[in-house]
Amino acid sequence: MADDRAALHRLLSTVRYEVIPTGSIEERVRAAVPTSVTVTVTASPAKGLEPTLDLTERLAGAGYRSVPHISARLVADQAHLKDIVDRLVTAGVEDVFVPAGDADPPVGQYDAALPVLTLLSDLGRPFTRVGITGYPESHPAIDDDITVQAMWDKRLHATYIVSNLCFDPRAIVRWVARIRRRQVTLPVHLGVAGPVDRTRLLAMATKIGVGESTRFLTRHPSWFARFAMPGGYAPEALLRTTLRGLRSPGAGVAGLHVFTFNQVEQTERWRQEYLARWRA
Numbered sequence: 001m002a003d004d005r006a007a008l009h010r011l012l013s014t015v016r017y018e019v020i021p022t023g024s025i026e027e028r029v030r031a032a033v034p035t036s037v038t039v040t041v042t043a044s045p046a047k048g049l050e051p052t053l054d055l056t057e058r059l060a061g062a063g064y065r066s067v068p069h070i071s072a073r074l075v076a077d078q079a080h081l082k083d084i085v086d087r088l089v090t091a092g093v094e095d096v097f098v099p100a101g102d103a104d105p106p107v108g109q110y111d112a113a114l115p116v117l118t119l120l121s122d123l124g125r126p127f128t129r130v131g132i133t134g135y136p137e138s139h140p141a142i143d144d145d146i147t148v149q150a151m152w153d154k155r156l157h158a159t160y161i162v163s164n165l166c167f168d169p170r171a172i173v174r175w176v177a178r179i180r181r182r183q184v185t186l187p188v189h190l191g192v193a194g195p196v197d198r199t200r201l202l203a204m205a206t207k208i209g210v211g212e213s214t215r216f217l218t219r220h221p222s223w224f225a226r227f228a229m230p231g232g233y234a235p236e237a238l239l240r241t242t243l244r245g246l247r248s249p250g251a252g253v254a255g256l257h258v259f260t261f262n263q264v265e266q267t268e269r270w271r272q273e274y275l276a277r278w279r280a
Helices: 002-013 025-032 050-061 078-090 113-122 144-154 169-181 198-208 210-219 221-228 235-244 264-279
Strands: 015-019 038-041 066-068 095-097 129-134 160-163 188-193 253-259
Touching (some): 002 015, 002 235, 002 253, 015 025, 015 264, 025 264, 038 050, 050 066, 050 078, 129 144, 160 253, 169 235, 188 235, 235 253
Parallel strands (some): 015 038, 015 253, 038 066, 066 095, 095 129, 129 160
16 A cells, blocks of 8 residues: 555656646646646647647746647648647757547548657657557547557657546556557556546536537546546546556556646646645
């Protein structure tokens, strides 16, 4: 039990917060989140990469280690990617996250992350850290074997994996064991939801955009069921149970990626309260 608490303390001390680029989020991050916390910025299929890049630049200028999501399906072509890279390097960004994204159809010629990752390598690996997505639970449109194979294919171009949001500790533990058996050795950042209020989560989904909200709700109805149940979701309980199954050094858990759904004040308050209890 003490080892589990120590592992959770380590992860919460070096956490990443994921935010959605809305009009007020920069001000709220700067007011509530210390610059020691890495902030990742999602990309919207409806709005394109510009809001992501703009917020990333502004947070980097404010002293944050900001990580843009460069969704492959939102990259038009090689020239567009080169412009993105130049812009981020100028802003001092050293870490990017490259998912395939949900734009359907893609805005350009890339429908998966691997071609964009390969191009980044061809451009001289301009970023020190490059993240890719992992799926502890089945992807709604891609077979599990294919998602694991994709991580193997991407491993030469990436430096870490962020697991997609999952509320089942057993699924996370099984998935980590599976990718390690497949010799995917990249360190894993566990993706978990923060202490999200369900009413505000639904409001946040609405703000993202009607189309995206519909996809979000239809793809993940079980998430909302978890939030709706009294006592149905507690981040600490999920993490402790998960970490109990990942004690082996070979698990390679390197960090914690918290999906805040822009509830950064509540998320940071929860983190600080836990760290204060640990110190006490």
